[in-house]
Amino acid sequence: MQLKGKIFIILFVGLLTGCSTTFMYNHLDWWVGWYLDDYVDLTRDQQRNFDLKFEELHQWHRDTQLNQYKEQLTQFKSQISAGISKEDLAEHQEKITGHWQVLMRKVAPEVAQLSLQLSKQQRESLVDNIKKIRQKRIDDHENLSREEWLEAREKEKIADLKEWVGKLTSTQKQKIHQLVKGFQSEREYWLAYRTSWQQSFFTLLTPEQLDQSYVDAFTDLMINGRKRLRSEEFLELNKQNDAISHEITVHVLNTLTAKQRKKLTKKLDDLIEDLTELVED
Secondary structure, X not given: OOOOOHHHHXXXXXXXXXXXXXXXXXXXXXHHHHHHOOOXXXXXXXXXXXXXXXXXXXXXXXXXXXXXXXXXXXHHHHHHHHOOOHHHHHHHHHHHHHHHHHHHHHHHHHHHHHHOOOOHHHHHHHHHHHHHHHHHHHHHOOOOOHHHHHHHHHHHHHHHHHHHHOOOOHHHHHHHHHHHOOOOOOHHHHHHHHHHHHHHHHHHHOOOOOOHHHHHHHHHHHHHHHHHOOOHHXXXXXXXXXXXXXXXXXXXXXXXXXXXXXXXXHHHHHHHHHHHHHHHO
């Protein structure tokens, strides 16, 4: 189970759904609960314990983290006005990774403790559901040729940017079409990593009774497994693809029309205002 991206999607991309960021953040327990339901059914007592712990973690996040996100968005907005570089984007990505690590160091031990309450049957059901969802994701991308895959990536990039800046110019689209050709599929490496991570998790769940050694091992897996279990080839390929993504984004941000700049500025201003309200709430 990974919640990575869920909170950051809500914070940074929440407006794209048509719901306000404040609404989504204030109802984060519902969103996480809905996601969790895909994997395991909790008893009434387990759900109550989860809700109490989630409320505590949610308040910690509001009190200690949101101002940092606001500061980063404010800096990002200023950089766009002055002209942003690939190095700037790489720095922002590093900051987001840092935010995630802080979140994991806080949340992982709590999740591990809560999962001690799962029965043997619940743990077996959890493993089965993870395997089913993993297989569905594999099947969904099984038969794409490289040309189809590149076309999908191009459409995805254009759609993502369009949500933030509006309709792209023909020059911007042409540049994206050119740069997307440099992408290499990470799918094989990603599947190997996810399989390795999940198998490590499944192994931790197999004992009849879970104890403190499980809590320690699961906490370590959540915090460090992402880096430890990825191959050097995967990390290098990911770095190369990130560089291309940064180049695409930098090109669009540095060639904004007046209309595109106006839309993007409003999006960022709205997000900054939402974060301010959430901190003060």
